[in-house]
Amino acid sequence: MRNLIICLFLSLISSPASAVVTGEMIMVRSSEAFPETMSLLQEAISNKGYTLVRVQRVDVGLTAKGYKTDKYRVVFFAKGEQLQQLSAQYPQLIPYLPLKIAIFAEDENTILISANPTVFNDMFNIPALRPVLQTWQNDITDILNTVQTAN
Amino acid sequence: MKPMIYLLKSPYLLFLWLLLTGIFSPSTLAESRGEELFRNNCSICHGTNGSGGMGIPLASASFLDAASNQYLKQTIRLGRPGRIMPSFYWMPEADIDALIEYINQWRDTPPKNWSSRSISGNPESGAQLFKSHCAACHGDQAQGGKGTGLHFSRPTEIPVTATALNNQGLLNSAPDEMLHYIITHSRKGSIMPSATQLGLSDSSVNDIVSYIRSFQTPQLSKEKRYTEEPASLIINSPYSYEDTIENVKRAIVGSNFIHIRDQDLAHGLNVKPLPNSRQTIIYFCNFNFLYDALKIDPRVGMFLPCRVTVVEQDGKVQIMSINPKHLSQLFNNNALDESCDKMYEVYTSILEDASL
Numbered sequence: 165m166r167n168l169i170i171c172l173f174l175s176l177i178s179s180p181a182s183a184v185v186t187g188e189m190i191m192v193r194s195s196e197a198f199p200e201t202m203s204l205l206q207e208a209i210s211n212k213g214y215t216l217v218r219v220q221r222v223d224v225g226l227t228a229k230g231y232k233t234d235k236y237r238v239v240f241f242a243k244g245e246q247l248q249q250l251s252a253q254y255p256q257l258i259p260y261l262p263l264k265i266a267i268f269a270e271d272e273n274t275i276l277i278s279a280n281p282t283v284f285n286d287m288f289n290i291p292a293l294r295p296v297l298q299t300w301q302n303d304i305t306d307i308l309n310t311v312q313t314a315n
Numbered sequence: 316m317k318p319m320i321y322l323l324k325s326p327y328l329l330f331l332w333l334l335l336t337g338i339f340s341p342s343t344l345a346e347s348r349g350e351e352l353f354r355n356n357c358s359i360c361h362g363t364n365g366s367g368g369m370g371i372p373l374a375s376a377s378f379l380d381a382a383s384n385q386y387l388k389q390t391i392r393l394g395r396p397g398r399i400m401p402s403f404y405w406m407p408e409a410d411i412d413a414l415i416e417y418i419n420q421w422r423d424t425p426p427k428n429w430s431s432r433s434i435s436g437n438p439e440s441g442a443q444l445f446k447s448h449c450a451a452c453h454g455d456q457a458q459g460g461k462g463t464g465l466h467f468s469r470p471t472e473i474p475v476t477a478t479a480l481n482n483q484g485l486l487n488s489a490p491d492e493m494l495h496y497i498i499t500h501s502r503k504g505s506i507m508p509s510a511t512q513l514g515l516s517d518s519s520v521n522d523i524v525s526y527i528r529s530f531q532t533p534q535l536s537k538e539k540r541y542t543e544e545p546a547s548l549i550i551n552s553p554y555s556y557e558d559t560i561e562n563v564k565r566a567i568v569g570s571n572f573i574h575i576r577d578q579d580l581a582h583g584l585n586v587k588p589l590p591n592s593r594q595t596i597i598y599f600c601n602f603n604f605l606y607d608a609l610k611i612d613p614r615v616g617m618f619l620p621c622r623v624t625v626v627e628q629d630g631k632v633q634i635m636s637i638n639p640k641h642l643s644q645l646f647n648n649n650a651l652d653e654s655c656d657k658m659y660e661v662y663t664s665i666l667e668d669a670s671l
Contacts, residue, residue, distance in 0.1 A: 259622070
């Protein structure tokens with residue numbers, strides 16, 4: 165009972181931020197500027213055991229072509245052996261691999277968005293994939309929460 | 316001092332003391348809950364302090380002036396089908412109330428309390444007036460403006476996207492009185508003129524309200540499109556792996572896209588190649604198309620950049636891509652459907668051309 169009261173008390177005084185997980189997307193707003201948020205994101209991805217594969221500089225391409233845009237990048241990440249195994253076993257998944265998070269500036273804030281991997285459950289209807297997709301959802305949510313709470 | 320020591324030793328007493336002293340009064344708890352709910356569910360689009368972003372600026376006086384608590388409640392519950400704002404149908408009533416209480420702290424004046432009384436007007440006359448005075452921003456079928464809301468980082472022609480007045484979420488949230496009030500007084504700080512400025516009589520405003528109301532249907536939203544579409548577009552290639560890659564590049568250029576680069580699927584992952592298996596991603600882009608898509612919905616980056624993957628497994632060569640038609644369902648943004656349909660045409664054309 166004592167622990168229950170303490171938990172209740174702590175839950176009342178703390179209000180941790182968390183990513184918005186809709187059926188389709190996982191999103192957070194960071195109050196940090198873009199460069200700091202990008203560093204936090206890369207660190208969080210790495211700490212979760214994923215390899216950062218590449219950063220697509222969408223804004224650089226747009227600016228080079230004369231379009232005015234703020235910072236907009238797409239960060240690709242994966243676990244090597246898992247990617248190889250899944251792509252060989254379920255080739256229809258390949259167009260969606262590696263995993264990615266879009267990150268873009270909005271004034272002084274930064275927004276991070278990823279597709280919710282569990283939407284692939286309905287898209288592919290492969291029961292064996294469900295645990296993998298659920299793990300990806302949990303990992304991406306954790307990564308984005310880490311970025312947001314590090315503000 | 317002794318009572319404090321007792322309090323610190325006993326969590327029961329400490330909790331009771333906090334409640335009795337008002338440090339944790341029901342209203343502060345609701346406010347804290349509302350703030351937490353707002354941060355976790357709304358701030359991503361509406362900004363940390365309701366200043367707007369992809370979503371409208373909820374804290375602005377012009378928005379709050381007309382928004383009753385009932386309107387906010389219905390809007391949260393129903394969302395705006397096809398206009399990015401999702402439905403929070405799953406949110407408990409108490410949480411919605413806490414959220415509204417949090418939003419209400421931004422008000423300078425008490426919320427309006429609209430009646431559900433229908434306004435009687437002539438919708439045919441309203442249609443003509445709408446065409447003359449409203450359609451330029453709100454669309455000829457009251458479908459609203461394209462693009463996201465206030466101060467997204469790239470330039471937008473209008474600071475706040477014109478409301479989709481034919482949206483069933485709006486029509487089931489905004490009573491006639493509220494629509495009448497907004498048309499009569501306009502939205503302060505927006506480019507929308509008031510009925511007075513336009514020289515419209517009260518009767519004309521009633522006609523416009525009746526016309527807008529005529530869009531309301533018993534069904535809240537349309538069935539989702541393309542539920543039967545496959546998630547990935549896959550086609551077999553009769554050519555060798557190398558030739559197929561070259562064919563894809565030619566087809567990309569032929570579709571007026573720029574070939575950016577090729578990359579192994581496992582690039583950067585430090586793994587040994589699998590036997591009898593090769594996978595090359597071919598990235599490409601059309602910057603004008605990309606720019607337009609990002610203006611409509613910056614979330615499309617989740618599926619950027621454009622790519623086709625050529626896969627060889629046990630001697631069989633396949634070309635594959637995402638299916639934009641299938642993915643358009645994820646965004647709750649009808650304005651994006653057109654772009655997704657166009658990208659579907661591009662992808663199928665590239666896949667077919669490369670395997671002919």
